[in-house]
Amino acid sequence: MPKDHSRPATAETYKRTDRTKVRVHQRADYSRDTVHGILDEGYVAHVAFVHDDAPVVIPIFYVRDGEGLLIHGSRKTRMFTTLAQGVPLCATVTHLDGLVLARSWFHHSMNYRSVVVHGVAEQVTGEDARMEALRLVMERIAPGRSETSRPPHAQEMKATMVLRIPLEEAVAKVRTGGPNDDEDDLDLPYWAGCVPIEMVHRPPLTSRSMQVDAPVPEAVSALARPA
Amino acid sequence: MPKDHSRPATAETYKRTDRTKVRVHQRADYSRDTVHGILDEGYVAHVAFVHDDAPVVIPIFYVRDGEGLLIHGSRKTRMFTTLAQGVPLCATVTHLDGLVLARSWFHHSMNYRSVVVHGVAEQVTGEDARMEALRLVMERIAPGRSETSRPPHAQEMKATMVLRIPLEEAVAKVRTGGPNDDEDDLDLPYWAGCVPIEMVHRPPLTSRSMQVDAPVPEAVSALARPA
Numbered sequence: 001m002p003k004d005h006s007r008p009a010t011a012e013t014y015k016r017t018d019r020t021k022v023r024v025h026q027r028a029d030y031s032r033d034t035v036h037g038i039l040d041e042g043y044v045a046h047v048a049f050v051h052d053d054a055p056v057v058i059p060i061f062y063v064r065d066g067e068g069l070l071i072h073g074s075r076k077t078r079m080f081t082t083l084a085q086g087v088p089l090c091a092t093v094t095h096l097d098g099l100v101l102a103r104s105w106f107h108h109s110m111n112y113r114s115v116v117v118h119g120v121a122e123q124v125t126g127e128d129a130r131m132e133a134l135r136l137v138m139e140r141i142a143p144g145r146s147e148t149s150r151p152p153h154a155q156e157m158k159a160t161m162v163l164r165i166p167l168e169e170a171v172a173k174v175r176t177g178g179p180n181d182d183e184d185d186l187d188l189p190y191w192a193g194c195v196p197i198e199m200v201h202r203p204p205l206t207s208r209s210m211q212v213d214a215p216v217p218e219a220v221s222a223l224a225r226p227a
Numbered sequence: 228m229p230k231d232h233s234r235p236a237t238a239e240t241y242k243r244t245d246r247t248k249v250r251v252h253q254r255a256d257y258s259r260d261t262v263h264g265i266l267d268e269g270y271v272a273h274v275a276f277v278h279d280d281a282p283v284v285i286p287i288f289y290v291r292d293g294e295g296l297l298i299h300g301s302r303k304t305r306m307f308t309t310l311a312q313g314v315p316l317c318a319t320v321t322h323l324d325g326l327v328l329a330r331s332w333f334h335h336s337m338n339y340r341s342v343v344v345h346g347v348a349e350q351v352t353g354e355d356a357r358m359e360a361l362r363l364v365m366e367r368i369a370p371g372r373s374e375t376s377r378p379p380h381a382q383e384m385k386a387t388m389v390l391r392i393p394l395e396e397a398v399a400k401v402r403t404g405g406p407n408d409d410e411d412d413l414d415l416p417y418w419a420g421c422v423p424i425e426m427v428h429r430p431p432l433t434s435r436s437m438q439v440d441a442p443v444p445e446a447v448s449a450l451a452r453p454a
Contacts, residue, residue, distance in 0.1 A: 057317045059273075101431075104377040112271075150330055187438045195447060195451070204328075224422070
């Protein structure tokens, strides 16, 4: 009988299931804080679902709201019509943090932080809840943005579906640090180390179609860190 | 009868199939050059497969080799044991290029370049072909790296599986430029524009475990562009 790796959820951790157990278990982290931290740094989740017996994986903007990921899009897309049926999905968020160069080909690696979520999406219903979800999307793009742009009118709301992916079965996987070369390889005459990689925001570009004299909002300028 | 959107492959383009047609068709690009260009800038693909009736999506390092994506990993992983069975997969590569801030919530968007590939992976077999695939991985990390690190010995090769995902059914999706606001919204008193986002390499960090006096290879230093 295969070993049972499952563990129940706690206030601090997600449950561990057969599909969220990680082979290199030192890299697995079920803590809600770790998972939330990784999710809150990202914009794009890769969401997979099954369509006509084959997997499909689509990148989509998300925002975390407590123990859920909110995604939204046109009701007409294959992704939203499929997910709204309550089919199993998997949503993965990955930050690539660097290339790891070892003495041996075998130990070359990447530094990264990823979260894999398994579950079923629920439609967010009720105009207030839907509007609040979209407000969170705006605030994720830039704090205050929901107040300095036009909220959706009825027709825009009608065209939009909002789904919530519950964070119940989730696991983070993290690799940091330098190469893990074999002891025997350490004196080989090769450089070893890593090349950090970062996602960087550049200073905002104002639309050429501006007709009014509106300055760049402070929160938008603040997205670009000093180089 | 539903309209047939399919088109055969040409020397310049991938075939268009029901599953690679894109709803907002202006954003779809089936040209091999566009697809190759996007793939060649990335390191990580999100590969989806079906396991126990549910989709799973896992980030993995890849390198493009002609009309294929090479991935490699431990034979023991669920991903490699599953994919080696010849099941349908989907591999998606996404570059987030910016946040697009419109006058209306509705027209907020992202600039991005993505490629979605559908297909079935084939095992790369034969020690020469497998070694050559891993050499391409090293060269993708940094040109020349295969010559300045130790090639795998027999046991390392035995532990490693190499798969090739053929590029036959692939489509790029690209959004660029500023917000596409409604004509009626252009005079609203809100700033509009975009915040570019880039993936940036930082200068290499040398491993603390260095025992020899090996300088940072020029190709590794060159990965970090001047800020």
